[in-house]
Amino acid sequence: MSGFIEEKTCMLPRIALIACGCFSPPTPMHLRLFEIARDYFELRGTHKVVGGIISPTHDSYGKKGLAPSIDRCAMIKLAVQTSTWIRLSDWEVHQPQWMRTQSVLQHHQNYLNNYINSPGDEEQNGLLPGWLPLGLRERRDPISLKLLCGADLLESFAVPGLWANEDIEEIVANHGLVVISRCGSNPEKFIFESDILTKYQRNITLITNWVPNEVSSSLVRRLLNRGESVKYLLDDLVLSYINRQGLYNVKSKYITDAVRPNHLNFNRVYMDNNKNSVKLDNDQSEQLMDESDSPLRQQTTRVFCCGETPRANTKLLLNRSGPGQAVQVITVQAKDNGSNDALEQTQAKKQKIAQVQQV
Ligand SMILES: Nc1ncnc2c1ncn2[C@@H]1O[C@H](COP(=O)(O)OP(=O)(O)OP(=O)(O)O)[C@@H](O)[C@H]1O
Numbered sequence: 001m002s003g004f005i006e007e008k009t010c011m012l013p014r015i016a017l018i019a020c021g022c023f024s025p026p027t028p029m030h031l032r033l034f035e036i037a038r039d040y041f042e043l044r045g046t047h048k049v050v051g052g053i054i055s056p057t058h059d060s061y062g063k064k065g066l067a068p069s070i071d072r073c074a075m076i077k078l079a080v081q082t083s084t085w086i087r088l089s090d091w092e093v094h095q096p097q098w099m100r101t102q103s104v105l106q107h108h109q110n111y112l113n114n115y116i117n118s119p120g121d122e123e124q125n126g127l128l129p130g131w132l133p134l135g136l137r138e139r140r141d142p143i144s145l146k147l148l149c150g151a152d153l154l155e156s157f158a159v160p161g162l163w164a165n166e167d168i169e170e171i172v173a174n175h176g177l178v179v180i181s182r183c184g185s186n187p188e189k190f191i192f193e194s195d196i197l198t199k200y201q202r203n204i205t206l207i208t209n210w211v212p213n214e215v216s217s218s219l220v221r222r223l224l225n226r227g228e229s230v231k232y233l234l235d236d237l238v239l240s241y242i243n244r245q246g247l248y249n250v251k252s253k254y255i256t257d258a259v260r261p262n263h264l265n266f267n268r269v270y271m272d273n274n275k276n277s278v279k280l281d282n283d284q285s286e287q288l289m290d291e292s293d294s295p296l297r298q299q300t301t302r303v304f305c306c307g308e309t310p311r312a313n314t315k316l317l318l319n320r321s322g323p324g325q326a327v328q329v330i331t332v333q334a335k336d337n338g339s340n341d342a343l344e345q346t347q348a349k350k351q352k353i354a355q356v357q358q359v
Pocket residue numbers: 019020021022023024029030033065148149150151152153180181182213214215216217218219
């Protein structure tokens with residue numbers, strides 16, 4: 001019987017999941033998205049999930065609270081250390097400019113296709129990118145790369161000027177979306193109201209997260225900025241990295257010179273990213289954190305200042321009068337400052353997208 005199940009699993013279409021976002025900082029919920037999605041496909045017996053990829057956005061995305069990509073990559077590497085299948089892709093952050101999500105998907109999909117179809121000796125040469133799942137050449141059938149996101153990202157498709165319609169169409173038509181429910185979002189209704197999304201709804205998988213957790217990067221940053229505890233909201237290694245590097249204007253009563261010496265630490269695990277799967281235990285990784293390893297980091301103690309005006313943890317969509325029409329992302333708790341803040345962020349993103357599209 002178990003042989004039969006194994007054989008059946010072997011024949012399932014293969015998919016990989018990629019999550020694009022800021023990850024400033026990565027939270028356990030970012031990783032839960034992957035676990036929830038993999039369970040969904042595998043328990044239904046519809047697909048084999050061969051890998052999970054986290055692709056942090058480029059520094060020039062310019063969103064408030066965006067820590068430098070070198071730090072975000074280092075934190076992601078720490079956060080996925082205990083995962084056997086979720087990996088960091090630093091391709092996006094190493095591009096000369098911000099990349100649209102459609103291009104990020106296209107790049108990774110092309111790489112997967114070429115890798116499967118052209119058996120070479122990259123493994124021996126150590127040339128493979130760190131995000132590439134292991135064992136892909138055990139089969140020759142294609143791997144379909146899907147964009148994994150929370151429902152708020154799906155709903156951001158309707159923010160005027162933020163996403164090009166052609167990009168949305170290419171993402172849903174050529175790749176597919178896996179959307180995890182999030183409080184305050186209604187993805188079913190959102191899809192119904194969008195002609196493009198309805199047209200390709202067979203490529204959109206909506207998954208209800210029955211154990212929701214509204215932790216978000218912005219909430220974590222806000223607590224850190226107020227000097228409040230975020231323990232158990234973040235992976236311990238990520239938190240210790242934030243404290244060591246003084247990210248997010250952290251005001252911690254726990255930081256003393258003893259734990260934040262002049263020689264700030266840098267996580268060599270991140271520098272090893274291009275070598276496939278470097279796994280270290282916690283003690284080892286702490287020892288390997290040495291800022292002198294980083295060519296990019298300055299030697300002075302640096303407090304990255306990204307304290308924020310209050311921002312909502314729940315995004316609402318308003319003023320929607322028809323399919324895929326103009327909406328405004330507003331914050332729930334924030335009043336004057338908060339909504340200006342959201343508007344400013346949207347404007348900044350739009351300008352960035354317009355700049356990129358002109359190039
Ligand atoms: N608590 C959550 N539940 C469901 N999806 C989430 C949750 N937190 C983040 N995500 C999803 O993770 C992806 C990457 O998130 P990103 O880092 O850009 O946002 P975030 O954690 O909401 O950060 P911020 O609070 O700064 O907006 C997005 O698809 C987002 O929808």
